[in-house]
Amino acid sequence: MEQYVIKGGHPLVGEVEIGGAKNAALAILAAAIMTDDTVLIDNLPDVNDVNVLLDAIEGIGAMVHRVDRHTVKINGTNIRNMSVEYDYIKKIRASYYLLGALLGKYKRGEVALPGGCNIGSRPIDQHLKGFRALGAEISIEHGKVVAEAHNFQGEHVYFDVVTVGATINVMMAACLAEGITIMENVAKEPHVVDVANFLNSMGANIRGAGTDVIKIRGVKSLHGTQYSVIPDQIEAGTFMYAAAATKGDVTVLNVIPKHLESTIAKLKDMGCEVEEFDDAVRVVSKGNLKSTHVKTLPYPGFPTDMQPQIGVILALCKGTSTITESIFENRFKYLDELARMGAKVKVEGNSATVEGIEGFTGARVSAPDLRAGAALCIAGMAADGITIVDDIVYIQRGYEHFEEKLRGIGALIEKVSSEKEIQKFKLKIG
Ligand SMILES: CC(=O)N[C@H]1[C@@H](OP(=O)(O)OP(=O)(O)OC[C@H]2O[C@@H](n3ccc(=O)[nH]c3=O)[C@H](O)[C@@H]2O)O[C@H](CO)[C@@H](O)[C@@H]1O
Numbered sequence: 476m477e478q479y480v481i482k483g484g485h486p487l488v489g490e491v492e493i494g495g496a497k498n499a500a501l502a503i504l505a506a507a508i509m510t511d512d513t514v515l516i517d518n519l520p521d522v523n524d525v526n527v528l529l530d531a532i533e534g535i536g537a538m539v540h541r542v543d544r545h546t547v548k549i550n551g552t553n554i555r556n557m558s559v560e561y562d563y564i565k566k567i568r569a570s571y572y573l574l575g576a577l578l579g580k581y582k583r584g585e586v587a588l589p590g591g592c593n594i595g596s597r598p599i600d601q602h603l604k605g606f607r608a609l610g611a612e613i614s615i616e617h618g619k620v621v622a623e624a625h626n627f628q629g630e631h632v633y634f635d636v637v638t639v640g641a642t643i644n645v646m647m648a649a650c651l652a653e654g655i656t657i658m659e660n661v662a663k664e665p666h667v668v669d670v671a672n673f674l675n676s677m678g679a680n681i682r683g684a685g686t687d688v689i690k691i692r693g694v695k696s697l698h699g700t701q702y703s704v705i706p707d708q709i710e711a712g713t714f715m716y717a718a719a720a721t722k723g724d725v726t727v728l729n730v731i732p733k734h735l736e737s738t739i740a741k742l743k744d745m746g747c748e749v750e751e752f753d754d755a756v757r758v759v760s761k762g763n764l765k766s767t768h769v770k771t772l773p774y775p776g777f778p779t780d781m782q783p784q785i786g787v788i789l790a791l792c793k794g795t796s797t798i799t800e801s802i803f804e805n806r807f808k809y810l811d812e813l814a815r816m817g818a819k820v821k822v823e824g825n826s827a828t829v830e831g832i833e834g835f836t837g838a839r840v841s842a843p844d845l846r847a848g849a850a851l852c853i854a855g856m857a858a859d860g861i862t863i864v865d866d867i868v869y870i871q872r873g874y875e876h877f878e879e880k881l882r883g884i885g886a887l888i889e890k891v892s893s894e895k896e897i898q899k900f901k902l903k904i905g
């Protein structure tokens with residue numbers, strides 16, 4: 476089992492290049508099978524979730540040609556199998572997008588119920604509500620969602636909760652329904668807009684992505700395209716927060732600063748200096764950070780996928796901070812691990828109270844999920860002494876070349892898989 480071993484106490488300094496957004500890329504890859512033409516997708520992040528989804532896409536008969544680590548060509552002409560197997564699906568959340576893609580293109584599909592990070596109960600009722608509104612018959616059989624539509628018609632869909640997954644999934648399917656679909660109370664995340672732009676570049680007619688209401692005029696078919704995925708605002712935010720926690724000075728390159736507004740606002744609240752450029756953001760932290768209060772919300776609110784990373788900084792801020800997690804009910808598990816490094820935290824329901832401490836002490840901790848794993852690495856880089864992070868397979872789901880990028884800005888971090896390698900690392904760093 477691979478682990479990260481980290482020697483903390485060094486400010487991170489330098490520039491780091493941000494890759495393509497995992498959560499946009501996964502939806503775009505699934506949507507690429509909706510045409511029989513070839514689609515070329517660029518600026519893909521080189522992460523495990525992308526590879527698992529590409530395997531699933533190959534598994535249903537599509538041609539997948541990996542041009543290089545960040546570029547792929549997909550051709551969905553030869554899809555004969557409408558059923559996506561559990562082995563692929565259990566590993567990732569975004570597998571549910573194959574249902575919207577298959578249903579739109581072939582009017583039927585079977586996809587095992589999705590996996591992903593264990594951060595809450597994560598129902599998909601709103602996806603199914605949307606598909607049913609468009610005329611699909613849905614049943615759950617042997618762990619799979621089975622969907623079939625004889626008459627796939629545009630409709631009014633009102634989402635009871637703001638959901639990124641259901642917004643994108645139903646939007647994809649509706650592109651190839653007959654007539655007009657109006658989706659209300661939709662998610663406005665940058666990746667919703669990116670997927671809409673991608674589908675429009677394939678000939679879809681989607682308007683309003685990025686607002687509360689999306690209107691889709693169904694088209695008969697979609698065509699090939701070339702498309703570059705937007706930068707990953709969560710990867711960028713993670714490096715920005717690593718700079719803040721380590722009293723560093725880091726510039727994230729190839730980002731869209733607009734997508735980072737709430738992330739930047741909180742850095743400023745805590746007393747960091749933030750400089751915005753056209754496609755870069757510089758974060759400088761001189762320490763003495765101030766406590767603040769944070770509540771996760773759908774975009775443009777503060778992202779739940781940045782909650783563990785800010786939790787680590789708040790544990791080092793002077794004073795008492797509160798965190799309210801309003802999207803997922805089980806996203807505070809990392810705080811128990813952080814307490815092993817000295818953090819003073821108390822969780823009650825969906826709120827956590829964090830009393831700032833002087834500094835963390837290195838410890839052995841486990842990554843409970845993807846973002847929490849990255850957050851524990853940030854804590855390790857800020858801590859006094861050695862931290863070992865177990866279960867880094869979660870981190871590898873969504874951060875490309877994480878340790879290389881961190882080493883590039885001065886972190887002392889190594890991926891190891893044995894006690895011997897840990898000892899070697901300790902000897903190397905002295
Ligand atoms: C692969 C991917 O893109 N994952 C992201 C996606 O997850 P995911 O698509 O699972 O998250 P959603 O935006 O759908 O979930 C938001 C809220 O709606 C609820 N809900 C969702 C769907 C549904 O049918 N019924 C329902 O009640 C969820 O339990 C949650 O409380 O958006 C989350 C919120 O930004 C991010 O944390 C995840 O990183």
Ligand SMILES: C=C(OP(=O)(O)O)C(=O)O
Binds near residue numbers: 568846
């Ligand atoms: C929770 C996440 O991913 P997923 O929805 O794929 O589990 C995430 O990207 O932080």
